[in-house]
Amino acid sequence: MFKQISTRILNHLIRQNAWARALLLPYAGKTVRFNIVPLTATLIVLEDGGLAMAGEATEPDAIVTLPPTIALRLLAGDEAANTLITLEGDSELASAISKVLRNMSWEYEEDLSRVIGDIPAHQLAEFGRRVTTESKRQAISLAGMFAEYWQEEQPLIAKKRHVQQFVKDVDTLREDVERLAKYTEKLQAKIQQKAER
Amino acid sequence: MSEKPTTHFGFQTVDENEKARKVGAVFHSVAQRYDLMNDVMSAGLHRLWKRFALEISGVRAGDRVLDVAGGSGDMSRLFANKVGSSGQVILTDINASMLSVGRDRLIDDGAAVPALQCDAEKLPFPDNHFDCVCVAFGLRNMTHKEAALAEMQRVLKIGGRLLVLEFSQVWKPLAPLYDAYSFKLLPLMGKLLAKDADSYQYLAESIRMHPDQETLRKMMLDAGLSKVDYYNLAAGVVALHKGWKT
Numbered sequence: 023m024f025k026q027i028s029t030r031i032l033n034h035l036i037r038q039n040a041w042a043r044a045l046l047l048p049y050a051g052k053t054v055r056f057n058i059v060p061l062t063a064t065l066i067v068l069e070d071g072g073l074a075m076a077g078e079a080t081e082p083d084a085i086v087t088l089p090p091t092i093a094l095r096l097l098a099g100d101e102a103a104n105t106l107i108t109l110e111g112d113s114e115l116a117s118a119i120s121k122v123l124r125n126m127s128w129e130y131e132e133d134l135s136r137v138i139g140d141i142p143a144h145q146l147a148e149f150g151r152r153v154t155t156e157s158k159r160q161a162i163s164l165a166g167m168f169a170e171y172w173q174e175e176q177p178l179i180a181k182k183r184h185v186q187q188f189v190k191d192v193d194t195l196r197e198d199v200e201r202l203a204k205y206t207e208k209l210q211a212k213i214q215q216k217a218e219r
Numbered sequence: 220m221s222e223k224p225t226t227h228f229g230f231q232t233v234d235e236n237e238k239a240r241k242v243g244a245v246f247h248s249v250a251q252r253y254d255l256m257n258d259v260m261s262a263g264l265h266r267l268w269k270r271f272a273l274e275i276s277g278v279r280a281g282d283r284v285l286d287v288a289g290g291s292g293d294m295s296r297l298f299a300n301k302v303g304s305s306g307q308v309i310l311t312d313i314n315a316s317m318l319s320v321g322r323d324r325l326i327d328d329g330a331a332v333p334a335l336q337c338d339a340e341k342l343p344f345p346d347n348h349f350d351c352v353c354v355a356f357g358l359r360n361m362t363h364k365e366a367a368l369a370e371m372q373r374v375l376k377i378g379g380r381l382l383v384l385e386f387s388q389v390w391k392p393l394a395p396l397y398d399a400y401s402f403k404l405l406p407l408m409g410k411l412l413a414k415d416a417d418s419y420q421y422l423a424e425s426i427r428m429h430p431d432q433e434t435l436r437k438m439m440l441d442a443g444l445s446k447v448d449y450y451n452l453a454a455g456v457v458a459l460h461k462g463w464k465t
Contacts, residue, residue, distance in 0.1 A: 025450060026271045033274055050277065051446070051463055066448075069277030069350075069380065077448035077461065079436060 025075040032065075032073040038129045042122040043071030052112065054119045055082035058093050065119060073122070084111035086120060226362055235362055242360045243314055253291050253320065256412055256419070260405060266293075268452050269355060272384045272459050273297045275450070281305040282350040287339045287371060288312055288357025292321030292332070298353070299330045310334045311342075312357075339367040344374045351375075355384040359429040368442035375464040381444060387451070387458035388431035397456065401426065432458045 036042050046067045053076045055064040064076035076082075087108040088096070095103035109116050130150075135143035172178040180188075224235045233241060257265045272294070278284055280303040286295040288311070295310040302308060310325065310332050312318040322334035337343055339354070340363050352371045361367045371381050389397045401423035409419025430438060432449050435458070439447045444462030451458055 023453075026267065026452065029271065029274055068275070069378075070279035072274070072277065074275055077450045077459075078432070079448050 025077075029074040032075075033068075035126050035128060036072050036122075038132065039122075039126045042126055045118050045122060046073065047071040049115045049118060052083045052115050053080050054084045054086060054116050055080075057085065057087040059088075059090050067115075067119070073119070082111065084109065084113065084116035084119075086116050253317065254293075256409065259408055259412060264453060265356075268384060268457050268459070269293050269297060271450070271452065272353065272355060272382050273301065275459060275461055276351050276353065276380060276382055278302060278306075278351050283348065284308045285342075285344070285349045285352045285371075285374060286310045287342075287352060287354040287367075288360070289353075289355070290314070290317035290321055290357070292325045292334075294353050294355045295321065295332050296325060296328060296330055298351075299325070299332050308332050311337050311339070313338050340370055342370045342374050346373055347376045347379075348374050349376060349379055351380050351382065353382040353384070355382075356386070358383055358385050358435075359425050364430075365438060365442065368439055372439075372443040372462075372464055377464060379464050381439065381460075381462040381464070383435065383439070383460040383462075385435070385458060385460075386426040386429060387435070387455055389456050390451075390454040393454055432460075435460055 036046075049067045050069045050071070051067065053064055053066045055062060064080050064082055066074050066076040066080065068074055085108075087110075089106070092103045092106045107120075131143050131147035134146060137143075138146070169179060173181050225232050226235045261268075276284075276298075278298060278301050280301070282302045283306060284298045284302060286292075286298065286308060289295050290312050292310055295308050298308045310318070310321055311334070312321065313336065315336055318334050318336050322332075325332045325334070335343070339357070339361055352375055354367075354371065358364055358367065368381075375381060402420075405423050406416040406420045409422075410416035429435075432451065432455065436447045436449055439460060439462040442462075443464070445465040447460060447462040449458050449460040
């Protein structure tokens with residue numbers, strides 16, 4: 023049942039994102055397995071450029087592995103985490119499917135309009151967008167408040183400039199130690215030369 | 220004197236040339252109430268299974284599709300909507316009663332789908348002709364399944380897909396419950412709704428005699444398809460096999 027529903031949703035989204043179909047068509051019949059520990063999902067590209075969950079006897083053409091920490095970073099919008107994803111097999115296929123999954127958007131206003139009509143759907147979607155924006159703003163503000171409290175009142179989190187200063191100090195210390203090591207080596211060499219004379 | 224080749228008809232063993240006649244009699248008997256019984260027996264799930272088969276087929280506008288043993292025309296109607304006016308769907312069935320039910324219904328729906336009475340083991344089409352061939356709940360009634368699969372493979376284009384939607388082996392822990400349903404409740408429903416308990420007894424028996432998921436997958440590979448995958452639907456009560464010709 024899960025595969026039936028997921029396939030339905032995937033194809034519905036592909037229908038709303040026509041650009042994705044063109045991107046997937048060259049890979050018809052190929053499969054990609056996503057390992058997002060502890061979950062695994064294998065997707066197959068259909069001959070009409072759609073996407074479906076693969077069946078029970080699939081041998082994947084590509085495997086994408088995301089450790090759970092990277093998955094969380096990606097969800098948080100950290101682009102740098104992309105470099106830590108492991109790709110095996112057909113990398114072009116894996117990139118195409120990953121690109122589609124990342125960039126597909128759900129046209130919920132369009133879907134809603136079929137049920138309740140255009141104007142109520144637009145108003146409801148507008149309300150939903152305002153609620154989302156406001157929730158995001160409130161969440162950021164709350165996070166900022168906690169961050170300030172833990173930095174100023176109950177120091178649990180280091181401030182950015184303190185971390186930068188610490189990193190700079192560590193670099194200076196490392197360079198000083200390296201210089202000292204070289205100087206010591208030089209002195210040892212001189213002592214050895216004098217002893218040999 | 221050499222013995223006549225035999226096959227199964229439900230749990231009975233019959234002469235090969237007798238099976239087609241017996242299966243024909245079953246479907247002549249149930250044709251008019253076939254859809255009602257399908258809805259009652261599967262609680263309407265057969266419609267979802269068929270829609271899923273359509274999604275997985277990857278059929279698009281302009282494609283040529285063959286619906287083998289298409290009977291009441293459910294799959295043909297779904298495919299006809301998908302291929303549009305630039306494509307073509309052909310409905311076939313060996314049984315005239317089932318075919319006429321399907322043909323009439325398609326005409327009533329305004330779908331221009333040619334209906335053709337023919338044997339799936341000897342398809343009257345050229346090689347490499349169809350983008351997709353589909354057989355939904357028909358393969359288990361065929362006498363020579365290997366020959367039918369080979370024929371369906373033959374008429375597929377390179378890159379074409381064969382879809383087999385059929386009852387299969389249910390998930391083991393559910394088997395006792397499923398057996399009770401199939402052998403007690405199903406013939407009773409057949410008797411009450413279609414006035415034909417024997418045909419529905421045959422249905423339950425033929426499902427048990429049909430190859431399981433892995434066996435059918437192997438048969439499709441042996442028929443010449445280069446890759447075969449399958450989906451278990453409703454815990455394996457039904458399986459959808461998809462094979463590619465490359």
